[in-house]
Amino acid sequence: MLLKEKIKNLIIEVLKNKKIELIEFEVEKPKEEKFGDFSSNIAMKLAKILRKSPRDIANDLKEELEKKDEFKKVEIAGAGFINFYLKNDIILGILEEVLKTKDDFGKLEIGENKKVMVEYISANPTGHLHVGHGRGAVVGDVIANSLIAAGYDVLKEYYINDAGKQIENLSKSVYLRYKEVLGEKIDFLDNGYNGEYIYDIAREIKDKYSGEKNKEFDSVKDFFTEYSLEWCLSSIKKDLNDFGIKFDNWFSEKSLYEDNKVLETMKELEEKKFIYEKDGAKWFKTTDFGDDKDRVVIRDNGTTTYYASDIAYHENKIKRGYTKLIDVWGADHHGYVKRVKASLEALGYSENDLDVILVQIVNLYKDGQPFVMSKRTGNFITLRELMEEVGKDAARIFFIMRSSDSQFDFDLEAAKEQSSSNPAYYIQYAHARICSILDKAKINLDKPRNYKLELIKEDEEIKLIKKMDELKEVIELVSRNYEVHRLVKYSQELAGLFHTFYNKHKVLTEDEELTEARLALLLGVKITLKNILTIMGVSAPERM
Template structure:
């Protein structure tokens, strides 16, 4: 039990004792929230519990605080102070901080990795872009967010499986084939009308050229339907391979790649039959409609068109039915904000199938706006189309791209400053954090040269400077920060934490020497920077950002 757990338990027990003494009436206690005060004079921890419980105990918050303060005990507590309208500020005994930090030091590389939770597996599905062209920066934000969320949940002890849903069936694949076919014919001197819904990117031209380079005009006089089928397969394999390559370069991998093709026709038919059998699908004008309004949607939705062709919704129903059948306890999807209206209909379909829609969480990803020189960047210089993820990585690097994508919550628009992301200065947050780690590695090299060795039990009580205490306290917050960030699906909290930790380290570094001071103090400070380095690596690891040893 850490100090915050002990303090929470002591507050709860004090409230129960006051109830038993007849000072407070019986009632349900509010959640105890402990915060680290922004100013040191307000103690090590503070709570607004007295104000939160005023309605329950029907007393003035200061009176509640006074009664609680009388009853809060612990050999770790120096004293309690009541402030303002009823805040309780707690001042710990000096040895508590050092005892706690000694345990962190002993934990070594395991610190920050929370114990495995005995819970069913969570599935996180993200990116899932059509395999019809390169990933753009919007996909990049989803890739960074999804992979960081998977890392975060795993760090918090949850069993997690990541998945990419390959949209490799339907019109987009037909459009891909027609687009490659048109460029193929053009390159061979034929006049063609480019498909209205075709893909105009340079990558389509490149695919067609590669076919010609390898096979020449082998397919030119073939029946078009046969040629389209060949081109669809060739382009699909190439686009999916390129997509996987870009994601791997962006530190993104998946436990499972799920092909939509495997759902057609059997799985789609099976899901539709269940909905027909339980009365949640009806026929109208030759089409099959889902009764989604019965489950909160604003209108019923077509599942099978009047020509017998399934809609996109039909495949999504079969896919999500498959997810539930695989036994996941929680399903987390990361979708673009333009899919906002789609959430309700998928949840409605799951409820109609007899699944718990509350198990499905959809996180909506807002847009990314790129800026260079203060001007909005709309198009790629290379292709005239949307800026690709690959181009972004080439310009600013993988680490900066990932960190900048993760600085803000998914549901807020992101203004991405390309110039700032490339800066090698403390103005660039990812550089600032990585520089802290590189500085520590430089300290390790100096320690090795001077034969400064970290023992099992350094004299941590020598760490009395305010910059040292602040750094220790921040490190001690880390496991709770991981837990909270995971519970809120908020990797941006880890991005912020890593920046704040780096700031406290730089402050300590500028104030406190390690080499050339009394040996016991040098060892204690070496212990502090050792743990700091680990936490920076661990937090950056969650974000998928490297921790360089030299900069």
């Protein structure tokens, strides 16, 4: 249990004993250390109910709270804030918990094993993943990991857009380049897919099949579609695997059509009177749900729109038993959010069943200049190129170090720096440095030991332990509001407190008991750092 929750429970206990009505109140860390370890506004919240001044209420509560074993002292400040100063043994209990639970430290049960699906990236399988996809990839992956740590049953899913015109366009682009590498002159498509990778696919087909596939497009269309799609998906899967991202499920848009799910869902909406005909097309009444205009779901030529398959896909997710859907999209899809939520409402679900996280664009900089040209695509920098430039770990941390709803300038040189200004290096170096100290001590800390933790009493040591306690709070926060940048901020703060402690205090001293206590403290920091790095999908190196 978090220290703040423990204090909250003690306050509630006092309120019950005094037969005072239970209300919502806060227990928070004060901005200044002189105001204690925690502070509560309970007295101000009770003022109206009890018709007394907050300070009088605070003094009444203080008398009872001071009797609790957990507090060194309780003070009243300002208009009636109650400030709590914890006894050291209560704080040391956190370190004991870390050492006992190890890899499980930070894990929560608030999710109660509820089924959540996180769908992210879902880039068209028409080429390499680019840097923009990379940011959404890490945001989605870390949200999913945080939810798992919070006790939810999470499925990570990639939606393969393999049923649209873009697939035919890819197929035809590869077909034409294939003819070109066979020596024919071609007129390439105005809206065709460019980039060296299209030639790579074409050459691969030529090497395997020579000129065997050089026929009229319609007769080899299925072959080129299947081959090109498989090539692009393999490339995407390899890049994501190397980026530390593994999906539980790859869901094909095409399967919705093959199983007749799109038309079934449209029929369901029609029966609910949410679809009408106009100009030969079928329109969904999204204006009934706050959209600025109605949307076409079936065109006048009888083909369904992408929106129609998206509606069917989201209903399919819920029918698979997921009580919460989380979609991570690029910010350019902001206008689409209301439409998808409208479709869920029309189908009888709640718009709150779906949370959409919008991820803003990434601007790359190298040597202070915008860096935009890719050798592989002729356009966007690929995720693969970024990993080769700065490494997987730095890329992942940089992608989530700022709020995902703000544009991000990614400085490639900064991501490679070996200094405290590079958060990836700073956090990982703290872990590696602790490993080095523990290794040098030559004490087997995995064996149960009776550490004299009461010897831990320096300010820098106590701050480290209190910061470890905050891990659960950060995980809970991210699992509720999806603000993954808070994980990086927390990791930096914990690493910073470790570096401050290490620069001021010797760990390996002549006092064996103090040495062991401090090694136990560092082991606790190491465990906490590793656990949060794991949630961020970043390695915890033992040497750097």
